[in-house]
Amino acid sequence: MRFAKELALRNMKRKPMRTAALIILAAFLAFSVFAGTMIVMSLQRGLESYQTRLGADIVAVPFEARTKGSLDSILLQGIPGYFYMDSQYYEKIKNTSGVEVATPQFYLALASAGCCSIPVQIIGFEPETDFLIQPWISQSYSGTVGDGDVIVGSDISVPLNHQLRFYDTDCNVVAQLDRTGTGLDTAVYANMNTIKQMMKNAQALGFHNFDGINADKVVSSVMIKVAEGYTIENVANDINIHVRHIEATPAKSMISGIGEGLSNVSGIIGILTVMIWILAIVILMIAFVMIANERTKEFAVLRVVGASRKMLVRILRTESALISVIGAAIGAGAGCLMIFPFTGAMRTRLGLPYLLPPAGVIIGVLIGAIAISVFAGWMTSYISARKIAGNETGLILREDA
């Protein structure tokens, strides 16, 4: 084994260009498996997280939400947006038959908070009726969110004194939420009193975006839970018929759109991965067959001095295994470099919820990608190894004479 390894290493060293080309091919295998799997898993996990966070059966927003920034872009991509409707619509929705609970949300967009390098979305909720944000917040914070208190998403950097200032409103950060992989990671949560005070302060500071809006009389969206015995679609239709100027959408259809996007992206990644694999494996196979042909005489010499057929196979397969291991490690490393630093960019580019799996799963995928690639690289030398093992040394020497 030591001889096989030494000879393999010497062969690799003496032919650096050939070795580098083979290592790059092997690296492609590991890279495509690792990066592809991580992206698909992150998208799936992001979707699950989004489903959990959305939590409502129906989402009602004003028609103008379509033009001023949809709820999707706020929640998924973290693009700050705002839109408002008269709070009387909330009252009407609440009284629609089939609505078990309805809770309003209030959105305020902030281009720069002095606290963050990224735009911030502020989401206000009503503690008395909220059934979405508070259960989630309770995982990180057990107290109540009082006036002037805020809870921030995982991507918001919190100063040491836990104080943030939004539109001249001093806020105390009481908790930071776990990562969701959605736009909610760049959001700040406050109760209705706090967020409405922010809007009033913004108006006083001369921000014209909020001209003519009476903060006490508007809400941005209404999240609805449907009572038992009613279908979500029927209740949404009822709201759309009876409450004008708003649009009620079953949350499932919002999710299904994302699900379709996710399945499209996953499909493309799957096809690309398969194509890379087929191409790399075919090239590796051809390369190893060519190497075997080129070194037929060398292998005959090894037979002459006492190498068994099995030893020849071991020499060739050791070389392919070493190339595969080095290539797979490089490929997986490149995959890590692409996946981890650019998580935010991926989410923005794909426009889909994107949440990396836990560290244990990532390590598992990493080891799996390396193992599969090493195995594939090693297997590609099978044909050439068989060919070499089947050669009759005397005939090779005769042909060469």
Add this chain to the structure above:
Amino acid sequence: MILKAEKITRQYIRQSRNKNVFMAVKETDFTLEGGQLVEITGRSGSGKSTFLNMLAGLLAPSSGHIFVDDTDIYAMEDKERSRFRNLNMGVIPQGQTGLQSLTVLENVLIPCKMYGDEGKEEYARKLLDYVGIGELKNAYPNELSGGELRRMSIARALIQSPKILFADEPTGDLDDENTRSVLRLLRKTADNGCAVLLVTHEREAAEYADKVYRMNDGVLTM
């Protein structure tokens, strides 16, 4: 150690000539004993190398048996036969044979290192000096001339102090002086108890041989 071939033949199928069967070596008996240098001569394509390769365990005969002492070498498993060859036989193949990724010294040491024997570096250096390429020990095969490569493969064949030495045209690329030097080396090897089979076109070789055979169209005659 006695090498004995009993009624061995070797036939090839020529794919290019309507798959006709070509008898390279016709039924032959042959014996080679330790201390003997036996020369086989004959024109190209007469079957000399095929015969040598069969005796060296590198090409299975179509029929017949080859014994080393009482052991039928083709009855052994490949692994066992390979190790047997490594320990007991030295082969100088035709043509230029060297592993391109190893230095001259490392090439000579392959038969030892292959099975984990690490202690023969000094002996390898002596052999290289003896065949006249000691100063090239750290060179790579692609830096050597045809004659130098041939001398490297002679040193490699002798590194395990074989009991049987097969030399297929070992002086092919050598000048007169080096040819004589190699023939003297083969003679000395035989005198030390090794059985040496020399296949050559070299007329001068007969002076060093105990027996001279001629191979003609696959038929071996004295």
